[in-house]
Amino acid sequence: MKTMRSVVAGTVGAGKTTFVRTLSEIAVVNTDRSATDETLLLKPETTVALDFGRLMLSPNMDLHIYGTPGQSRFDFMWELLIQNAHSYILLVAAHRPDDFKYAREILVFMNQRVKLPMLIGLTHTDCLGALEPESIMNSLGYDMNDKNRPPIVKINPTNRASVIEALVVLMALIIESSNIKLSQVP
Numbered sequence: 001m002k003t004m005r006s007v008v009a010g011t012v013g014a015g016k017t018t019f020v021r022t023l024s025e026i027a028v029v030n031t032d033r034s035a036t037d038e039t040l041l042l043k044p045e046t047t048v049a050l051d052f053g054r055l056m057l058s059p060n061m062d063l064h065i066y067g068t069p070g071q072s073r074f075d076f077m078w079e080l081l082i083q084n085a086h087s088y089i090l091l092v093a094a095h096r097p098d099d100f101k102y103a104r105e106i107l108v109f110m111n112q113r114v115k116l117p118m119l120i121g122l123t124h125t126d127c128l129g130a131l132e133p134e135s136i137m138n139s140l141g142y143d144m145n146d147k148n149r150p151p152i153v154k155i156n157p158t159n160r161a162s163v164i165e166a167l168v169v170l171m172a173l174i175i176e177s178s179n180i181k182l183s184q185v186p
């Protein structure tokens, strides 16, 4: 059995835990605990270590999917998870512009440690005040016209079809980065 490992990183409340729960075929390992600080204003619980889920990709390949904590005081978990990953998704809540700077800091953290296929997942695009992808990408330090920028996918983590769609984009990036031709994939 071959195992792919993907990490779902991103800002507090962006939807990382929800993404893992929606995708996983097994009961997820979840470490959400009562929020005690400013996160409490946003939601009652927050991830303190990791979320873990699993999905069969084929009879001989599975995907282990790990959600990170959003809070930077748990960044030792970001380190641990990203060092063992084959790819990652950065989730950014499109309706919380105050968090874009922090999302950029998470990106810098990851990119200083690994060079992996990754995409930007915009969540909460259905919410009031959601910004357009171009403006969010600018805040993250990307030029929309730059051919080398990561792909952006709008994701609703509560919707399985949406989560699967993002996963397909991620898998295509992994295949592209490993120089395997799509026609060779069984």
Ligand SMILES: Nc1nc2c(ncn2[C@@H]2O[C@H](COP(=O)(O)OP(=O)(O)OP(=O)(O)O)[C@@H](O)[C@H]2O)c(=O)[nH]1
Binding pocket: 010, 011, 012, 013, 014, 015, 016, 017, 018, 019, 039, 043, 045, 046, 047, 048, 067, 068, 069, 070, 071, 123, 124, 125, 126, 127, 155, 156, 157, 158
């Ligand atoms: N309307 C809407 N709600 C969303 C979306 N994505 C996530 N949510 C909701 O946002 C809330 C927070 O989601 P979580 O999955 O706990 O967020 P998280 O990124 O794991 O948060 P931390 O672990 O605290 O960093 C949940 O109630 C989700 O249902 C979205 O795209 N649209």
Ligand SMILES: [Mg+2]
Binding pocket: 016, 017, 018, 032, 046, 047, 067, 068, 069, 070
């Ligand atoms: Mg979480």
